[in-house]
Amino acid sequence: MAYWLMKSEPDVFGIEHLKALPNKTDHWDGVRNYQARNMMRDEMKVGDQVFFYHSNCKPPAIVGIMEVTREGYVDHTAFDPDEKYYDPKSNPDKPRWYMVDVKHVRDLKREIPLDELKTYPELSDMRLVQKGNRLSIMPVAKDEWDFILSIEDDKA
DNA sequence: GCCAACGTTGGC
DNA sequence: GCCAACGTTGGC
Numbered sequence: 001m002a003y004w005l006m007k008s009e010p011d012v013f014g015i016e017h018l019k020a021l022p023n024k025t026d027h028w029d030g031v032r033n034y035q036a037r038n039m040m041r042d043e044m045k046v047g048d049q050v051f052f053y054h055s056n057c058k059p060p061a062i063v064g065i066m067e068v069t070r071e072g073y074v075d076h077t078a079f080d081p082d083e084k085y086y087d088p089k090s091n092p093d094k095p096r097w098y099m100v101d102v103k104h105v106r107d108l109k110r111e112i113p114l115d116e117l118k119t120y121p122e123l124s125d126m127r128l129v130q131k132g133n134r135l136s137i138m139p140v141a142k143d144e145w146d147f148i149l150s151i152e153d154d155k156a
Numbered sequence: 157g158c159c160a161a162c163g164t165t166g167g168c
Numbered sequence: 169g170c171c172a173a174c175g176t177t178g179g180c
Contacts, residue, residue: 007177007178009178033163034163035163055177055178055179056177056178056179057178058180060178060179114179115179131160131161131179132160132161132162132177132178133161133177133178133179134161134162134163134176134177134178136177157180158179158180159178159179159180160177160178160179161176161177161178162175162176162177163174163175163176163177164173164174164175164176165172165173165174165175166171166172166173166174167170167171167172167173168169168170168171
């Protein structure tokens with residue numbers, strides 16, 4: 001089993017939106033970045049655990065845990081001109097973009113903000129805490145995953 | 157709202 | 169295939 005982190009803007013699609021859906025499950029559409037696409041298409045497996053990260057907000061933070069419930073399949077929103085993430089270069093005969101389904105597992109007991117994550121030497125290898133990081137989906141090492149859960153009970 | 161980082165596009 | 173221009177991300 002592998003571990004991941006996925007970013008979303010809470011104003012657009014936050015963890016509260018995911019929780020409100022039937023089965024607390026949704027497809028993670030709209031990813032238009034090849035590195036992120038490859039991870040969803042090729043690497044993420046059912047049962048993998050995923051941190052839900054709120055980006056572009058105050059404060060940016062890890063807020064919960066999700067689980068992959070369906071492996072990579074074609075992101076049909078790329079074919080629809082009415083969709084925000086329409087991509088005319090993707091078509092059903094030659095799909096360019098993929099997505100996975102994720103299910104809300106639980107909220108963290110507290111939000112763990114980015115500026116706190118940056119203070120731990122244990123997490124210094126995470127792309128999340130590195131400068132200029134723009135990748136919206138990234139793998140998380142098991143020891144990093146375990147470490148983050150171990151500070152969940154700490155006082156902020 | 158600013159701006160640095162970085163991915164993508166397109167002319168050559 | 170290079171690289172400048174441009175667009176987007178996302179922290180601050």
